[in-house]
Amino acid sequence: MNGSRAGSPAGPGPNRRRFLAAAGLTAAGATLALTQGRAGAGPSRRPAAGGYRVPVEDVRHTRTWMTWPDSTAIWGGGRLRGIQADIALIARTIAAYEPVTMCANSASAARARSMCGSSVTVISSIPVDDCWTRDTGPVFRTDGAGGLDAVGLNFNGWGDKQTHRSDARVAERIASYVGVPFTRADFVGEGGAVEQDGAGTLMATRSSLLNKNRNPGMEQGTLEAAMRDAYGASKVIWFDGVYGQDITDDHVDATSRFLAPGEALVQMPLASDNDDYAKDARQQYRVLTGSTTADGRPMDVMKLQGPDYEKIRSTDPDFLASYANFYLCNDAVICAHFGDEGADAAAKATLARLYPDRTIEQLNIDRLGTGGGGIHCVTQQQPVA
Template identity: 35%
Template sequence: MPAETDVQTGTIMAWPTAHSVGDEKYPATGSEIRKTRQEVAEIAKAIAKHQPVEIFVRDPKLGEPARGFPDTNLSSAKEMLGRVKNMTLHVTQNVHSLWARDTGPVFVQSLHGPVRNTWGRSDDPGMGFSRKNTASETVGLLLNYNNWGRKLPPNVDAYFAGYTTQTLNKSSRIAPFVAEGGGIEVDGEGTLLATESSLLNPNRNPGIDKTTMERYFAEFLGIEKTIWIPGCRGADITDDHIDSIARFSAPGTVLLSKPFDNGKNGVLDAYHDAKEILSKATDAKGRRLKLIDVPEPDPRKVLGEDYDPQWSTVSYINYTLVNGAVVLAKFGDERFDEQAKRIVGEQFPGRVVEQVDLRELASQGGGIHCATQQIPA
């Protein structure tokens, strides 16, 4: 699996359906749905300045079972993005939520020539697919997305990874484990960061231990060394994904998200645990890791006093990298926003820092990285 700093041919994104914003317990208003889509559009526009964006939109002919809201999927996407250069809209039945990092494929490079997917005349390719033969050295690894450990009812996002891979004329392989793209972080030189709380969780991988999982990482991602962070089961819908905790800015250097101490017991415990483990760890090349803190703003200040910790994240390191730029969140606290821009920008010399206002996605438990998936060159 290439590092995110490597050259890319584009970025995958998904347009949120009205039904995917909020849930039955906390139904979204029409205003919240529009604001969520506007944030997704702004992320897409920032990326499109630097490379192509492939954005997948639910087919309006299928209807939208969304608590009485009219189907505005394609019309809203065209309104907000239809005239943006470097943007391609793909209409499909196989998309539901905006979280393409987790629902989409993780792209890896074959070390043994092109990987082929071949369909026979009598084969049934399944919902929304076609009998299209593919052969590619860039391969979409399908991670068996199960709604973050079956926390939500099944929906068509389960088909999104395979469908996108086929649409982009890439071959695919199914991993022998369940994960989401936000749950793994690689340096491109054989080292992987992950949380035990997400990947070694019976809601995803019952009965699979570290040794077995590391063997899978070696076979399917080319990993030689996995550094495990405990994480916290149930801390959020992802069970503590690594991409809001720790990210490689380069081999041997890790950016660590430091939560704001708002007086709640244990708010910094997971951070200190992660920092202690990483400070003692070595990577696949035997290097000790250099750790750089990126402080988070007070979530009460930027999301409101009634924010829900289980459905919110204000991590700056949930950025995404594209050719020549890093797309970074701006939460509305000027001091912290500027500090994050400086710290993250210093780690990516030669890249423009594109900051995008984020509130709705943050309130829904995700960020810019969660909404994107890179396609390596």
């Protein structure tokens, strides 16, 4: 996920959610991460075979899963309330279209219920560390015949950059709550690091997954095979990505998204932008336009113009202004606006054209954006089986 302002030099080191000084891995935390292994709960197991695959995200959902942030160690006391307000706004907006289940720690469940309102179901039986459910939650799969299961991607705090004692087990605990079989992928990653078209094609950045902080020593072919097994896919389209400049090492879902089998969208920078993320976006567009789908068809690639960072509301250097990080729920597209009025309106019009049968809900989530994330990052869909 891009955590830097477009058009300006990328800052040194990880910069999404500047928590490292306040809540970085202490020696004890690092030891915990090592002893927990890939996911903190037993050995990895290859996902069961048998026709299961992760569907494209515009299928109907049973519900959306979210997680409630309550850590002042991560967010600081002055920022946490605003982050919670943005999470609650997203949850309430989605809940107008489909059920939302929010996982909250027991100590903060009452606040979550108060801020989210009665339309959102808050449960306190699944402990969490933070709000990034796209990365910590299970990846649900369907078999086209009424079957549903879930895969865990062995979340390790984006390469042990953040403590994750509870978040490492969110995926399996949600699967248990739903009552579906759960298996672990044979690689370490996050949901935001992989995009799927539901028909056999994946896309991802090497910087996130082919990285020693997730999968040390793993060759690309081995990693690709594990991704195909987990997602029920047969092809991976790779982008180089951006190493070490944000906590996610450049998640693909901030820049490129699948709309349907054979159809993709890339958020493009301004022509004058030339930072690492702008170069990365242009490279993703070039790679996709020269790629084919799993069944050999040429990719149809559309552009979504990003905003001018000089015109957006936020001046935070870590702000993520990603229209591409939208979330599809039943009958709606939930996306962000950033204060560049022309670009905001154009993005909304583009999404309305791409999804003519859905309502476009455009939200101000600037406080979440200063954490380097967006709406897709904090949601995880449970598809109808």
